[in-house]
Amino acid sequence: ADDVTLQLQWVTQAQFAGYYVALDKGFYEAEDLNVTIKPGGPDIAPPQVLAGGGADVMLNWMPSALAAREKGLPVVNIAQPFKTSGLMLTCWKDSGITSPADFKGKTIGVWFFGNEYPFLSWMSQEGISTEGGEDGVTVLKQGFNVDPLLQKQADCISTMTYNEYGQVLDAGVSPDDLVTFKYEEQGVATLEDGIYALEENLSDPAFVDKMVRFVRASMLGWKYAEENPDEAAMIVLDNDETGAQTEAHQKRMMAEIAKLTAGSDGSLDEADYKRTVATLLGGGSDPVITKEPEGAWTSAITDAALASE
Amino acid sequence: MNKSTQPVVIQAKNLDLTFQTNDGPVHALKDVSLDIGKGEFVSFIGPSGCGKTTFLRVMAGLETPTGGEISVNGMTPDEARKSRAYGYVFQAAGLYPWRTIGGNIRLPLEIMGYDKADQAERVKRVLELVELSGFEKKFPWQLSGGMQQRASIARALAFDAEILLMDEPFGALDEIVRDHLNEQLLALWARTKKTIGFVTHSIPEAVYLSTKIVVMSPRPGRISDVIDSPLPPERPLDIRDSPEFIELAHRVRDGLREGHGDAV
Amino acid sequence: MNKSTQPVVIQAKNLDLTFQTNDGPVHALKDVSLDIGKGEFVSFIGPSGCGKTTFLRVMAGLETPTGGEISVNGMTPDEARKSRAYGYVFQAAGLYPWRTIGGNIRLPLEIMGYDKADQAERVKRVLELVELSGFEKKFPWQLSGGMQQRASIARALAFDAEILLMDEPFGALDEIVRDHLNEQLLALWARTKKTIGFVTHSIPEAVYLSTKIVVMSPRPGRISDVIDSPLPPERPLDIRDSPEFIELAHRVRDGLREGHGDAV
Amino acid sequence: MSRIVASLAPVALGVALFVGAVYALPALRGWVPVLVLLTIWLGLWAWNARLAEPGALPRDVQRIVVPALFGGTILLLWELAVWFFDVPLVILPPPSMIAARFASSTDILWADFVQTFVKGALGGYIIGAAAAFGTALLVDRSDFLRRGLLPVGNFMAALPIVGTAPILVAWFGFDWHSKAAVVVVMVFFPILVNTVAGLASTDVMQRDLMHTYAASRGQSLMKLRLPAAMPFIFNGLKVASTLALIGAIVAEFFGSPTLGMGFRISTSVGQLAMDMVWAEILVAALAGSAFYFAVVAIEGWVTFWHPSQRKRR
Amino acid sequence: MRYILPVLTVIAVIVGIWYAAAVWMNAQWAYDQAERAGVEITFTEMAAQTMQQDKPVLPAPHQVAQELWKTTGAMVLSGRAFSKRSLIFHGWITLSATLLGFAIGSVAGIALAVGIVHSRVMDMSVMPWAIASQTIPILALAPMIIVVLNSVGVQGLLPKAVISAYLSFFPVVVGMVTGLRSPDAMQMDLLKTYSASNAQGFWKLRLPASMPFLFTSLKIGIAASLVGAIVGELPTGAIRGLGARMLTGSYYGQNIQIWSALFAAAIVAALLVALIGLIERVTLKRMGLAR
């Protein structure tokens, strides 16, 4: 069997259910693959792991992947299982925010680590400074949890529909007390969880073949997970070595994830790609990418994977 | 026990002191009784470990006896200590290394609240006394062991303690310096009429200085002999060649030998 | 300078030694010349800081003179040191605290590669010599200061050094013990015919022990007198009351006084 | 100077011999980079060993030149290794690139430095040291307290910062106050433990002397125990000085304003701007070492009397 | 034994302050909850509520204790001591990296100290850089160390142990250098009069003299090792170990879990330090250095 190592971009959770299902259900085995899944975390930059040879493929958000390309690490999107963005800002209703224009003078928690660019470009679209003050927003580098919102250190924080938002609700906050702004609805959505490999490897037919089988099996896993969300959540739970995840949480996450993967067969929609690039190029004073990337994605793998089905 | 003619300053009765150590109890003082009159110069001599230091410490209220009684000027040693009756010179110089020689001598004066001018004047005076003028601004570790010891004597002399307790103050000095300081100490004693308790290992030194020599013996530490000196108060250095002196020295040596027994 | 009749073991010629310190140079030895014959017992006496220890260290190759010449058995002191010609007893006992008394005495034997059986035998013998049998398994801190000093002497005697250098070995002991060890040392010297260099502060000790007394004076350290002893090799303790002895002691004392000058 | 140049000769000879050997023996070629690096290292080490010999250079010059050459050697090897082994820039940039980034980003680095070092680390250090010192004085009054607090204090000191940092960020907010709080927690116990040990470090005779003067508690504290404790207190202060900056930086990983050394490091890693990461690490090393040596200098000045500070000969 | 009462007293005081702080810090949430539910609550009701929140800002001591018990003792009783939800399992993972790292770090530290003491170049060149190395924020370096080691094929326990060694070598170097230099001039001179070799000087004088210093620095070193192992767990995917518990706890706002992992780590550290203390006492006693 061929060995494949996959680097996730966060800790084991239902966000990555498709891969765990494919592993657990033997989809990878059926493709003659021996897959190792490496969980990520806040300190792990998957492109770095890829560059260091610690993994063959990685999951990444496109802004971060394109930034890596510009830094001289040519990574290529070979598949895009997530169709829709799950990123949003969650605000207290009583802070008086009803529309992006109300952000002025407020404090907002943002994830950095390469994920701040959609936010920055959104703010520059709205013409709001991110340097604080009366007419701008005060930006905080948000940690890993929703405490800043709960403890009212921030008026808004970044959340994922499938995870942090649920945590806010779990903490006993009613949705009625909150206002949310989905990036998708604001027209500044960027592509999330895509599968990336190093460009140089893609000139090797054996590697390409391996990737074709990997993507095919992974997508099988995703579709299975979409159809059997509760079972998928339990599979994720079984694979969580920290023993920190809870069943309820993962089941809800899986239900939300299914909404984001719905409508993707794994292939990247060029329109989504163009919109992501446009958003990033329009982003603020210190843009993550300065020029139109070239060769940042390929449909070769997904084409092959889908054709042979 | 021995009675002296002057009013009694220190009176010890059947003192007993046992240290509890990990290796079991050590009987450092056993049934020690002694009267010291005002203005007396009392030397304590005896083999190592016989309790000389311990006895001195009991007198100074630094150690509490486990039995018997001791009074100093009619008070307990602790009360006497609080009334600052003692000047104490330790077996080692024990200067504070972060203070200059002058600063070390000034230490008791600061603590007892002498005023600045008085402090300076006294420091100057005692430095002259121990012939360390000019070394006021040096730090202890810049001086030889002998000079350090002299500074520590100066420190005990700087304030007006009525009782001076000295634990082998001249042990580290060479013979010539020692002779010289012995003379000086006698002169000081004659002038100030202090009561002095003095521990030494040297028989000639004990005989030369004292009005009373206390010979101690170990295991358990007790007084084996108390010798009143027949020597006159005026003592030039060559009194040490006189027959009385030599006889006295022999008596002390015999007392010591007796106590020594097994300890080589 | 003084010449002795035996073959010369240590020959110093116009030695000079200056220490460079932060407070400027210290002239510790100046123009020191001395011959020590085989089997002699040479005492060095002089006020504190006159360079006695420094001279001894130069002889042992522990310090390099800045001028002049010194030879030991025709070699440099360093070569002599490498041929393990010295036993050295320091001013303080300097036992290694993690070794038992026996272990401390065994240390030089281990280093010089004596075999196990020989080591045990020698340790036993020297412990008897300094009357510490039974203390072999004790650690240094379980012994009194005097016993420690005796152990350190035993350590220097355990191996066959031709030259024994002792720096105030008995300084910390009381007079009775000191007398006893003085007798022992003389007996040992008579038996082994070692060449001994001995630093002391005590005039009677120097006179009692030596065949030759070297009086030194400070600033800069130099030899002010070398006195050959007229006393016979057989010396009972009461030789110290003899007129020759007293006369000799006076001569040493005068020599010392002269050198003392300013230093009190 | 000519001495230095002269001692370089064997190095040159070694390199020449080596190059010759490689050309003579083709089998060696795969190992060329490794061997080149090794040769350069050995050569420079030998050169340094010569310079370090007593009397090779004036002592003061030696004290700077020798460690500098050692550091320079490491940088050179690093630079060459990145080059020879084609290390991806997103993993390890060469020193030259880091230097370039440092030079071109001084304004950002300075702002980060002020936020993290001056406000967070230094602020927390001063508060923590003062609190520890005050506590030590309190604890010192009672043997009971001392016996109780020290084991507990040692236990608390073992709480790992990665665990406490998120908690303190949650309590004290995102700005430098929470960083200072982390630093306070980190430096408090080393300083406390050392100060308490220091106050108890006087020997019996020194204390007895105070006793014979019937000195009051305050007098014996001011005139004896505090001066005697200084070497210990400075040990604590030195340990704490290396902890302070690390604490402030790490705390920023758990939430911060968009400013600060820790913030810059963690976001730059995300952007794979490793040259920026290393430029910040350089700032941290410079600031941290400067801080440490400043404390050492003050120590030398305050505890001039301690045997470890006295240089005879 | 004379420590037990004072320590218990201090702990009692701390626990008291802790409870008060828990009430104070969790009060906001209790009031907010009540307000959302539209009820008024009294102070006592509020105080009671602050003791049992699911995600308190500051967990009450008994909540941490319960969690600790639930994830250790209770796990053992139910025979699942090494389940993924057991702190014994995670503690063991961290402990193994700690011990390996400590072994590497202390051996490297001792070797470096021996070099520094015996070689002038090393003395002059290494020390300043060793100090500088400790001012580098390890958390920033850790991911890079992991990636670099990964790229040369080193995985698993070793990368964590390397980080843990990085933190523990420094105290060992400093302590050991001081220790190896602790013999006084007289002790050195004695060996010189025997014309002992450098090696003999090391084995018979420097090494034994350094033992008390060695143990003191080993105690600091092993605590640092543990911190290093925990730090090293974060960028290895934070899959297992006490560090992973802290991180995921933080990630899901599970304060109780963070605190119990934190205490577990401190307890492990205390046990390790105590263990070294024990070895120290036995060794020094046998060497006659402890009275």
Ligand SMILES: Nc1ncnc2c1ncn2[C@@H]1O[C@H](COP(=O)(O)OP(=O)(O)OP(=O)(O)O)[C@@H](O)[C@H]1O
């Ligand atoms: N604090 C102490 N704890 C236990 N034992 C002690 C203590 N102080 C002294 N001793 C023991 O008490 C005995 C008498 O000691 P002391 O110091 O009084 O003797 P000394 O006559 O002054 O001897 P030296 O001439 O050596 O100074 C000795 O056996 C000593 O070991």
Ligand SMILES: Nc1ncnc2c1ncn2[C@@H]1O[C@H](COP(=O)(O)OP(=O)(O)OP(=O)(O)O)[C@@H](O)[C@H]1O
């Ligand atoms: N290592 C050194 N560095 C600088 N000065 C020194 C050193 N050793 C000794 N001295 C100085 O050299 C002089 C002679 O010292 P030495 O130790 O030889 O005297 P000594 O005669 O043995 O005195 P003592 O009787 O006090 O032991 C003194 O002034 C001393 O301060």
Ligand SMILES: Cc1ncc(C[n+]2csc(CCO)c2C)c(N)n1
């Ligand atoms: C430090 C850091 N911040 C944000 C992300 C982006 N991200 C990718 S997946 C995910 C999980 C959401 O539940 C998040 C936040 C990251 N990888 N690392």
Ligand SMILES: [Mg+2]
């Ligand atoms: Mg005594």
Ligand SMILES: [Mg+2]
């Ligand atoms: Mg001397």
